[in-house]
Amino acid sequence: MSMIEFRAVSKVYTGRRVIDALSLEIKAGERVVLFGPSGCGKSTVLHLITGLVTPESGDILINDELVAAGGRILREPEQRGIGMVFQDLALWPHMTVSENIEFGLRARKIPDEERQKRVRDVVDLVGLGDYLNVRPGELSGGQQQRVALARALALAPRIVLMDEPLSSLDEALKIQIRKEILRLQCQLGFTLVYVTHNRDEAKQLGTRTMHLRNGRIDSALNMDHTA
Amino acid sequence: MEKRLTLATAAALLAVIGLLPVLAMVASSFHISGSFSLKAYQALLASSQQYALLLGRSVLLSFLTSALATVVGVPLGVLVGKSDLPWRGAFAVLFTVPLLIPPYLIAVAWGAIVGKGGWISQAFPSATSDLLSAAFFGLPGCTVVLFTAFMPLVMLLTTTYVGVVNPRWEDAGRLVSRWPHVLRRITLPLITPAILFAAVLVFLLAFGEVGVPTYLRYPVYPLEILTQFAAFYDFGAATAAAIPMLLVTLAILALEYRLLHNPILELRAVMPGATRRQIALGHWRFAVFGTVLGWALLTVVLPLAVLLIQSASPSAYIEAFSRASGSIVRSLAFAVIGATALTLLGFCCGYLIHSRALPLWRSVDALALFLFTLPGIVIGIGLVSLWNTPMTNAIYGSPAILILGYLAQYTVLPMRITSASLDSIPRSLEHAAQLGGASWFMSLNYILLPLAKRGLIAAWLISYVFCLRDIGISMTVYPPGSDTLPVRILTLMANGAPSLIAALCVILIVVTLLPLGVVSFWLRHSARQS
Numbered sequence: 001m002s003m004i005e006f007r008a009v010s011k012v013y014t015g016r017r018v019i020d021a022l023s024l025e026i027k028a029g030e031r032v033v034l035f036g037p038s039g040c041g042k043s044t045v046l047h048l049i050t051g052l053v054t055p056e057s058g059d060i061l062i063n064d065e066l067v068a069a070g071g072r073i074l075r076e077p078e079q080r081g082i083g084m085v086f087q088d089l090a091l092w093p094h095m096t097v098s099e100n101i102e103f104g105l106r107a108r109k110i111p112d113e114e115r116q117k118r119v120r121d122v123v124d125l126v127g128l129g130d131y132l133n134v135r136p137g138e139l140s141g142g143q144q145q146r147v148a149l150a151r152a153l154a155l156a157p158r159i160v161l162m163d164e165p166l167s168s169l170d171e172a173l174k175i176q177i178r179k180e181i182l183r184l185q186c187q188l189g190f191t192l193v194y195v196t197h198n199r200d201e202a203k204q205l206g207t208r209t210m211h212l213r214n215g216r217i218d219s220a221l222n223m224d225h226t227a
Numbered sequence: 228m229e230k231r232l233t234l235a236t237a238a239a240l241l242a243v244i245g246l247l248p249v250l251a252m253v254a255s256s257f258h259i260s261g262s263f264s265l266k267a268y269q270a271l272l273a274s275s276q277q278y279a280l281l282l283g284r285s286v287l288l289s290f291l292t293s294a295l296a297t298v299v300g301v302p303l304g305v306l307v308g309k310s311d312l313p314w315r316g317a318f319a320v321l322f323t324v325p326l327l328i329p330p331y332l333i334a335v336a337w338g339a340i341v342g343k344g345g346w347i348s349q350a351f352p353s354a355t356s357d358l359l360s361a362a363f364f365g366l367p368g369c370t371v372v373l374f375t376a377f378m379p380l381v382m383l384l385t386t387t388y389v390g391v392v393n394p395r396w397e398d399a400g401r402l403v404s405r406w407p408h409v410l411r412r413i414t415l416p417l418i419t420p421a422i423l424f425a426a427v428l429v430f431l432l433a434f435g436e437v438g439v440p441t442y443l444r445y446p447v448y449p450l451e452i453l454t455q456f457a458a459f460y461d462f463g464a465a466t467a468a469a470i471p472m473l474l475v476t477l478a479i480l481a482l483e484y485r486l487l488h489n490p491i492l493e494l495r496a497v498m499p500g501a502t503r504r505q506i507a508l509g510h511w512r513f514a515v516f517g518t519v520l521g522w523a524l525l526t527v528v529l530p531l532a533v534l535l536i537q538s539a540s541p542s543a544y545i546e547a548f549s550r551a552s553g554s555i556v557r558s559l560a561f562a563v564i565g566a567t568a569l570t571l572l573g574f575c576c577g578y579l580i581h582s583r584a585l586p587l588w589r590s591v592d593a594l595a596l597f598l599f600t601l602p603g604i605v606i607g608i609g610l611v612s613l614w615n616t617p618m619t620n621a622i623y624g625s626p627a628i629l630i631l632g633y634l635a636q637y638t639v640l641p642m643r644i645t646s647a648s649l650d651s652i653p654r655s656l657e658h659a660a661q662l663g664g665a666s667w668f669m670s671l672n673y674i675l676l677p678l679a680k681r682g683l684i685a686a687w688l689i690s691y692v693f694c695l696r697d698i699g700i701s702m703t704v705y706p707p708g709s710d711t712l713p714v715r716i717l718t719l720m721a722n723g724a725p726s727l728i729a730a731l732c733v734i735l736i737v738v739t740l741l742p743l744g745v746v747s748f749w750l751r752h753s754a755r756q757s
Contacts, residue, residue: 052398052504073507077401084402090395094416103412104403155403 002064003028003159003191004049009058011044011215018044020215021058028063028158031185031192033206035199041215042195043087046161049193050084051077063158078107083152083190085165089144091136097147098132104155122150125184142173146180153184160185162194166201178204230667234584237575238591245598245635248609249473255612256466267467278451282471284366285434285448291370293430296378301422303378304385305410306519310506313516319386321523323379324531328739329696329713330376331438332732336530337363337372338442339537339725346533369445373433375526380432381425388421389414394503406506427483428600431476435602438698438717448472449604449699456608456703466612469605476601531736537729547730554715558695559738561626561711565633565694570687572634573641577686578675580642581649595639603699606635610704626709632700637693641686648682649675681750688743695739712738 004026011019018041026032034042047053048060051073060068062082067075092100098119105115123132126146136144145165152160162181166174178201185192194205202209211218259266271278303322307315325333340346341356341363348356362368392414400409415422440447449472456465508515538544548555576595579588598606610632614623622628652675660670676683701711710718716731723731 047398050398050402052401076405078404080402082402084399086395086399088393088395090393090399092396092399092413092417095412103400106412107404107408151399 001028002026003030003062004193005059005061005064006045006048007059007061009048009055009060011041011048011053012056013044018215019048019055022216023058024210024217026191026193028191029189031182031194031205031207033202033209034193034195034212035197035202035206035209036212036218037197040212042197042212043163044215045212046084046163046193046195049080049159049161050082051075051080080159081155081157082159082161083155083157084161085145085148085152085163087164087167089136089148089165091144091147091151093135093137096133096135097128097139097150100136100147101151101154103151108155118154122154125153125187126150126180141169142177145169145173145177149180149184153188153190156188157190159191159193162192164195164197166196174201181205231584233667234575234579234582237572238579238585238587240572241576241591241594241634241638244631245606245638246594248606248613248635249598249601251613252466252469252605252609253473256463256470259463267463270464271467278448278468278471281446281448281451282475284446286475288366288369288373288440288445288447289430289433291366292373292377292433293426295370295374296381296429297422297426299374300378300381300425301385301415303519304382305389305414305506306515307382308386308389309414309503310508310515311512312508312519313512314520318519318523319382321527322382324527324740325376326379327692327696327743328736329438329698330373330436331442331698331713331717332534332736333375333530334368334372334439334442335720335728335732336533337368339533339729340529341368364443365445368443369439369447372439372443373436375530376439377429377432380429381422384421384425385418388418390503392417397504401504410506423483427479431479431600431602434475435472435600435604435699437602437604437702438713441717442720449602452604452608453702456611462608462611465608469608472602472605476597476605480597480600534729534732534736538726538733540726543724543726543730544734546724546727547734550719550727551712551715551731551734554710554712555734555738557626557709558712558735561629561633562691562694565630565637566687566691568630568634569637569690569694570641570683573638573686573690574645574683576638576642577645578649580646592642595642598635599637599639601636603632603636603697603701604703606632607700607703610635610700623704624706626706628704628706629701629709629711632704633690633694633697636697636700637690640689640693644682644686644689645679648679648685652678684746684750688746691742692739695735 002025004024006022006024008021008023009019010017010021022041022045034045036042044053048055048068049062051067054071054073055068056071058069059066062075062080065075067073067080092103095103101119101122102115105118110118119132123129126149128143128146128150131139131143131147136147139147148165166177169177181192181194182205192205194201196202196205256267257263257265303318306312307319307322312318338345341359342348343356343360345356345360347359351359363371396413396417397409400413404412435449436447437449437453439445440450448468452465452468452472455461455468538547576591579585580592582588610628611623613619614628614631616623622631656674656678657670660674665673696713697711698713698717701714702717705711705714712731712735716728716735719731720728
């Protein structure tokens with residue numbers, strides 16, 4: 001079953017075609033790494049999947065359901081069941097760790113008790129420890145990374161997108177977090193789309209890598225390792 | 228060295244021009260006939276009930292104005308700054324117009340609609356029109372007029388700050404919830420400091436306003452100071468009465484600083500590559516558009532149209548020019564000179580804030596903001612206290628005193644605009660010039676000034692508008708025979724024909740808005756060509 005499908009999707013920014021009639025298919029449970037130089041359209045692909053960006057043309061399907069077509073958004077971002085870890089993590093600085101994680105649960109009006117339980121579960125899952133009542137600014141880089149992961153996973157999404165989330169970490173921490181991501185993906189079974197321009201990261205994380213150039217897939221490679 | 232010396236001179240100038248008059252006013256309130264005395268304060272306390280009542284009215288008027296401006300200005304700012312509302316650029320310009328003209332012009336226009344003998348009285352039974360008229364000439368009328376005049380401040384600050392919230396924070400929220408929830412829980416809490424700052428600014432501007440309460444005959448505290456000074460010639464009472472206003476301003480600014488000095492809430496610069504998202508209004512788009520359009524027509528277009536219709540006869544304009552041509556020319560001349568001086572001083576202070584080249588940069592910023600929020604009438608009394616001496620009469624008796632007043636009150640405007648413009652220029656450009664052996668003046672001349680040109684033009688224009696619309700300082704210190712157009716209109720209101728007053732109001736609006744329109748057109752044209 002295909003979890004994400006692009007059919008001739010194009011996106012233009014200020015007169016420049018960033019994504020050019022891109023077609024791709026990602027199966028449920030796959031770990032796909034989008035790889036390529038800066039400005040090749042990797043992050044735009046993620047934003048098109050989320051629905052934060054509207055394509056000029058082409059169709060986008062999520063879980064076999066049409067979510068964008070003919071230059072129109074048919075399913076709003078919050079209706080797509082997607083979690084995302086942003087490049088700068090985008091943790092809300094005025095909220096505590098707990099408030100960051102439960103934001104989406106609150107928006108869905110999940111009762112207090114259930115919400116607290118899910119926050120605790122996801123915090124245990126990412127190994128965050130006892131930092132629920134501090135603000136993100138008081139945490140180390142690695143801890144912030146775990147909060148971002150916990151927030152992305154709090155609603156048990158079918159798809160998790162990661163936009164170069166490790167770029168600001170040192171090498172040792174990168175290796176550790178990559179392992180965590182692999183463990184979480186195996187445990188929870190979500191479809192992972194990971195953007196990077198780091199070749200090693202692509203090799204380690206992806207079951208498939210797609211090399212993007214000028215808004216098109218230049219080459220796709222199935223990795224022969226399993227997690 | 229030359230840089231530090233120039234900046235220190237500018238900081239000292241601001242202190243001499245702005246702070247010294249305030250200190251002189253405080254000192255002179257304790258002196259009567261050359262010796263220390265508390266008589267002025269004893270007299271103030273003797274009439275404390277009356278002063279407390281006036282102060283209470285001023286606080287109530289300011290609070291209502293500020294609350295209303297915030298309740299309407301914030302959603303409007305979000306709509307203009309973040310949504311796909313049609314004509315949002317035009318709405319931003321339209322709603323800003325009342326801020327650029329003296330607020331009492333709006334009161335004059337509404338007076339022609341709801342006042343006795345106004346349009347409403349001709350269309351409705353006398354009981355209804357009497358009720359409306361009675362409400363208009365009082366607290367409700369003052370509140371509505373000042374709200375229309377100052378709401379754009381809240382709207383503009385909201386629009387600006389929703390634009391600098393890191394879009395990724397909103398994106399992260401949008402993945403799990405709808406825009407209203409994201410706005411309520413993420414965007415608005417993050418820009419709370421800006422919203423509160425705008426609310427405080429509106430409160431203080433309404434607090435010091437004299438033109439509207441004068442026209443609408445609603446006695447407030449600043450009017451009492453003016454009465455003591457201009458009608459009873461009791462300078463001691465006027466200075467003593469000004470002190471509580473000074474204290475209220477200081478207290479509110481201190482409270483604002485204490486509440487908002489929270490590093491968690493400080494906004495971060497937008498990540499490179501992050502794209503701002505627009506709120507799609509969807510099927511609400513045209514309903515919201517209709518509401519905003521209706522609101523703009525009612526609060527901005529209607530008052531301006533009333534003034535135009537009321538003055539629509541050649542005789543009204545002929546009389547206006549014959550009775551106020553001197554005031555028109557003087558207003559323009561003072562505004563041009565004032566704006567030029569403000570841009571120079573504002574640039575130096577703005578550079579100081581931007582570069583933090585001297586340790587006292589924060590004090591300069593705070594002083595300029597404090598002087599801006601101080602009621603114009605208090606600054607006016609301060610200028611009289613300092614400069615009305617035989618030795619300095621050459622300045623006090625000339626229009627230079629008005630320019631000093633403008634510099635004292637409005638330096639914060641060009642200063643903040645300059646500082647923001649310079650912040651957008653990479654520091655490395657100036658450093659490269661320095662490494663190439665350029666002096667500071669050379670770097671300014673060849674690097675910073677050309678790059679900050681648009682900001683400086685904006686600073687000059689805003690300064691020009693605020694000098695032209697000034698009433699508090701001008702009314703207090705204008706030398707005999709040197710009144711400005713806003714003062715002239717206010718004095719003619721007592722016995723001038725409505726068509727004459729309307730014509731003068733239209734002239735004032737045109738001379739205020741025309742340069743803005745011409746320069747914006749020229750800037751757009753040159754930007755398109757380049």
